[in-house]
Amino acid sequence: MDDWQDRVDTVWADDTLTETQVIDAIDALAAERPEDDAVALFERAGARDSAGLESEAEDLYRRALALGLDDERRTRATIQLASTIRNLGKVDESLALLRAEYEREPRGPLHDAAAAFYALALVSAGEAERAASLALVALAPHLPRYTRSVTGYAREIADGHA
Template identity: 70%
Template sequence: MTDDWDTRIARVWADDALDDLERVRAIDEIAAERPAHDPRALFERAGARDSAGIEEEAEPLYRAALDGGLDGELRTQAVIQLASTVRNLGKVDEALALLRTEYEHGHAEPLHDGVAAFYALALVSSGDAVRGASIALEALAPHLPRYTRSVAGYARELVDPEA
């Protein structure tokens, strides 16, 4: 059932013909096939609402999904998405705390650059644009075909001129 369930969820996300509310309804319908407190179903329901701009409804669903035991990349995705949601709801300090923890402990994670991007945005929202630029440049540096060391060095220098 999981492969079929995942495939149907992926199809809903890929269907550009659906408007935001149709996508929410379609995700809810598929999610209802799982138990009410299933973390994966809660995560998908949260994401649909988040994508539709209904952050107030997405926030408790993300929290329930994380409390329910999401793990691996899905947990990281949920942290990123929850942090983005709470930032959009004006809870910048909470977004920073969530993302700082994820950023500092997940350097080997496949979604580390995504964490860095949202951490940089939260830093800018908090008024610390220089630190945000530093985080973003550090994430970008390894992907550059040239100047990797220079950009990484400049990123460090932004926050520590003695570096």
């Protein structure tokens, strides 16, 4: 699978390809795998998602997740599905998926990505202050200074005291 994934990664890295060419190339690579290959479905979903074809991507993400993905791809697929369905107006489901992902692995490598998309979904749900608090909490550890202050202010926003 490493050679296959390398070829997929090469498609994603090729800035000269149009969105349609990316979809075609990913679909051609996916055709090399079994029809129920979760990773191939995930890659096909991502190609459509990045091309703005959210409705097509949604089903593929759901199938990939149902079939089972390794932990990193499962996290990525959950975040990407949640973002996709938020764009399709399914904000409540998006919030539920992102909240679960955000709370699942506080020290995971994609935790901040989950926080960012959770914050976007909160904004879509009309909870901008809660979104700002969440985003600031995720940002604070990356600051060269003021981590404690920004974290404290973020908590004040969340508590309604800012």
